Amino acid sequence: MAFNILGWMIFDIKRYAINDGPGIRVVVFFKGCNQHCTWCHNPEGISSGVEKLYTPAKCIGCGTCADVCPEQAITLAAGGIVTDAALCTVCGKCAEVCPTRAIEMSGTAMSVAEIMEIIEKERVFFDQSGGGVTFSGGEPLLHSRMLMELLDECGKRGIHRAVDTAGHVSTETLLEVARYTDLFLYDLKMMDAGLHEQWTGIGNEKILSNLKVLADTGTPVIIRIPLIGGVNDDEENIRQTAAFIVSLPGDSREVHLLPYHPIAKHKFTKLGKPDAFVLMEEPGRESIESVTGWFGEYGIRVRVGG
C-alpha cells in the first residue's frame, strides 16, 4: 500500500512546472494509482512500490551493477544488461553504483520535512508568479494522510496548494483533502461509464458524483481532459461533458485539454514492460479545434496544454 514506515513513495519532484496550475509551480508526484488508463504517460506512477528503471541507451555495459547485485539477478548481455525479475528484490544497490544512471529506482520514501525543503527552494518563484505546489501522481488522494500533512504545512507557510486528481476515491477523503486545498485539477476522461471502464479499468460514476460534491463546496476546480484521438474527442462525449460541466454549481467554466502524446513510450521500456505500451491516436489540430468549438457553444473556455 501507499503507506510505508520510511515515508511515502514519491517518484518525481519537478521544478519550474508551468502547465500544472497557476504561476510557476513545484509538482510532487506520488507513486500509486487506482486507474490504469491505456494512454498513461506516467506508468512508473501506477505501482505504489519501488520499481527499477533501466535505460539501455545510457548503459555502457561495465557490469558494475552485476558485481554488486546480492541476488545475482543481473547478467550482461549484448547492448546492456538483463535483470531477472524473479530474483530481483528491488534493493536498489545496482542503481547506487551505476556510473551512468542507466539504472534508477523509481520511488523514494520521503518525509514531509524532506519534501518541504525542496518546495521551499522555489518560494521566490511562487511569490513572484502566484505559483505554488501541485500534488500529482499517480493518484495523490491514495496517500491522503501524508497529503494532508503536506497541504496543511504548505497552508501554514502561505504556499498555494493544488491537487491533481482523477477523483476515484471515497467522497469523505476528497472532502477532507478539499479543506486543505486551494485548487483542484480534476481529470475528466469521458462520460460513458462503460467506455470509461474499458479504457481505465474503472467506471466513472464515483468520479462524476465526487466532482459534483466537490463543486458544491465551492473549492476552485479546473477540469482537465486528456484528449485521446478516437477515444474521447468525439462530439457526443464532448457535448455530454460540456453539459455536465454546465450543470455543476459555481462558475467553473474552464477546461484544460491535454492532447495525447506518445511521449511515455520509453518509460514502459525503462520499466521493462515495452509490450504494455499502447500507441494511441494523437488528436490532430482539427480535432482540437472542433472540441474547442463544441465546448464554446456551452460557454466553456478551453485552454490547450494545461
Place this chain on the structure above:
Amino acid sequence: MNDRIRKLRKLSVETQPSLSIERALHETAFYRENYGKYSTPVMRAMNFLDHCLKKNIYIGQDELIVGERGPAPKAVPTFPELTCHSVEDLHVLNTREMQRYTISQADIDAYDQKVIPYWKGRTQRERIFSHVPPEWKAAYEAGLFTEFMEQRAPGHTALDGKIYRKGMLDFKQEIAANMAALDYLNHPAATDKSEQWKAMDIACDAVIVFAERHAKLAEEMALKEPDPKRVEELKKIAKVCRRVPANAPRTFWEAIQMYWFVHLGTITELNGWDAMNPGHFDQHLTPFYEREIAAGTLTRDEAKELISCFWIKVNNHPAPPKVGITARESGTYNDFTNINIGGVKSDGSDGVSDVSYLMLEVIAELHILQPGNSVHISVKTPDEFLNAAVRLIRKGHGYPSVFNPDIYIREMLRQGKSLRDAREGGCSGCIEVGAFGKEAFLLTGYLNVPKILEITLNNGVDPVTGRVAGIETGDPRSFENFGMLYAAFLKQLNFVIDQKMRVSNYIDRMFAKYAPAPFLSVVIDDCISRGKDYYDGGPRYNTSYIQCCGLGTVTDSLAALKKHVFEEKKYSIEHLLMAVMNDFKGDEILRQTIRNRTPFFGNDDDYADSIAVKVYNDLVEAIDGKPNIKPGGKYHLNMLSTTCHVYFGKVMGATPNGRFAGKPISDGTSPSHGADTHGPSAVVKSLSKLDQVKSGGTLLNMRFLPGLLRKEEDVVKLGHLIRCYFTLGGHHVQFNIVDNATLLAAQACPEDYKDLLVRMAGYSDYFNDMNADLQQEVIERTEHDTF
C-alpha cells in the same frame, strides 16, 4: 516593414563584407609625409581630418540616415597603425569559409607595396610584443588569458545624452575656453594639455567636414534625381547634415543622424573594441519623439522608419578582422554595439517609452545581426514591456538579452560612481557595465580559469604542450586534502593575474603615448576639462576589466576532486590525473561516475554552489580594486566569455569534471552544458548565490525548448523567472530558444544537453532521457511549432 526598409535591409544582409584599403592608404601617405612634424595627439587628429577630407562618401538609394565608415556598406577599413595585416592574412580573410572578408588581388598588392613596408616595426602590436616578459608570453601562449589590445584599440565605449544637447561647435567653444585659461607660466602640464585640446579641436572639425561632404553629395544627387519624392529626401538629408553634428539636433531625424556621425567618427579615428554604443538610445530619442509627435511634425511610422534606417546602418558595419594566428579562426561579424532599451532614467524613474516599444518592433521585423540589443528590467519597468521583450525572445533569434539596472547601478556605485552617473550607465558590448559618456571601461582580455586549475594539477606545467606556463605550486600527489589543492590553485591564479595586469598596464601606456583618440575624448567627460586623452586618464572614471571564463567548468572540476578524491576517496588523485591526461580513454566508468554522481554547479545544490562562490570571491579578491596606472583607475572583474570559451577549451586537455580535451569550457557564469538538470529555477538559484554586485557583469545563458514558451501564460511565466532572478541579485540573462540544429546535436551528444527539459502537463522528462524516436518527435514538433 515598408518598401524602403525592405530594400535597405536586403542590401545590408546580402552584401558580402569586404576589406577596404582606402583608410590605410590615406593614413600611410599622411604618416610618410608628416610623421615627426606634430605632437602625437595633433598628428592623430590631423590624420583623422585628412581621411575625412579624402574618403569616399556614400549615400545609398533609399537611405535617410547616411554615412559609412568605408566607401560602401560592409566595406571595412584596416588600421595598420594598430595591427598591420600581412599578405597572408589578407589571403586567408579573402578565402576562409567562415566570416570571410573579400579583397581584390590588386588591393592586396597595393597593401603589400605601400602599406606593409611603412608600418613594419611601427605598429602597436609590435610595440607590445617586443616588450612582454617571458612569463607573460608563456602564459599567453598556453592560453591562460587573451589580450584584447594586441588586436584593437581599447574601446567598450558608450555615450550619454550630451550629444543631443551640444554640437561640435559647442565642444569647440569649450575647448577654446580651456585653452584661453591655460597658464603656461605656472602649469607644468600646460603644453601637453594644449596639444590635447588642439587635437580635440581638429577632430571636431573632421566630423563636421565629414558631414558637410555628405550634404554636398546629397545636393548634387538631388540635381540629377528624376524622382521628385527622392529629391525632397535628398534635400532633407543635406539639410540634416549641415545641421549636425556641428550643432545640437532639433528633430528626431537629426538626433539619430547626430549619433550616427559621432559613431562613425569614433570608429574611423581608431578601431576600438566593441565599436561604439549610443547607450540608452530610446531615452535619448524620446524627448525629440514626444515633441514632434505632439507638434504633428513626425508620425509613429516615420519614427519607426528612421529607427530601422539606423539599425541597418549599424548592420552595415562588420567588425574589422583580426590579424595573425587568429585570422584562420572563425570570428564574428558582430561588432557588439549593444542598444540599451528600457531601464531607468538618471532621476531613477522608469525609462520605458513608446520609442522603447518601437525599437522592439524594429528588432522583430528586421531580424539582423547588428546592432545587439538588450532590454533593461528594473523593479519600475512595467510588466507590459517585459512581456513584449519575452515575446521577442520567443522568436528564437537569441536577443534581446535582459539586464537588471537595479543591480548594475549598485555595481557602479560600489566602483565609486555617483548615483546619477551610475543610472546613466548601463551595459556596452556584451555584459560589462560602465558610466556611459564618462568612463573608459576597457576589457583587457579573458582569463581561462579552468586552465589555471589544469596547470595547478601539473605543478605549473601546461600538460598540452609540456611547457612551463605558471609557477610551481607543488606536486598534486602530495596534497593531503582539498584545502591544499585549493591553496595551490589560488597561488597559481594570483600569479597568472599579476602577469596579465602587468602587461595590460604597459599596453595602456602605449595607447596613451602612441595612439590617443582625440575625437572619442571630445565626447567622453571629463577629457575636455582635464585636457587629457581618453586613454590617458581623461575620463571621469577609468576601469580595466578582466573577464573570467569557465566558472562552471572549474567549479564542477573542483567538486569532482573534492568529492571523489579527497572526501569519499573513491579514486586516488593519481588515478584521476591519469584518466584526465589520457582523455578518459579506457576509463569511461570513472568519467561517467563523475558526470553522473558529482554535484555540479547550476542545480541549487550548496555542495557545488559553495565552491562556485568561493572561486568567484577569490577572483574578486585577486582582481577587484587593484590599481591600473591611470589616476584613480582600478581593475574590476566581469564574468564574460563571448565565444572565448570555445578557444579556451581548444587549448585544454580533459578536465576532472569529465569534459573531454578540446571541448569548450562553460560560458560566462552559466553552468557547464548539461550540468544543470533541475530546470531554470534551480539555475537561477545557483547563480544568485554569487554576490554579483561585486562584479562588473555576469553572464547567464539559458537554453529553452520552444515548447516552454508556447502559450501566452508561458511568456508571462518566463517574465516571472526573469523578475525572480533579478530580485535575487542577477545581473544578466539571455535565452537561446533551441532550434532544430541544436536538437540534432543533442541527439548526437546527449550528455551535453541534459539541461534541455520538456514540460507537459502532469509529466516530466529531460530531453536527453528520451529515446531517439521521441527526441525526433520533439524535433519535428519544434519545426512545426505545434508543441
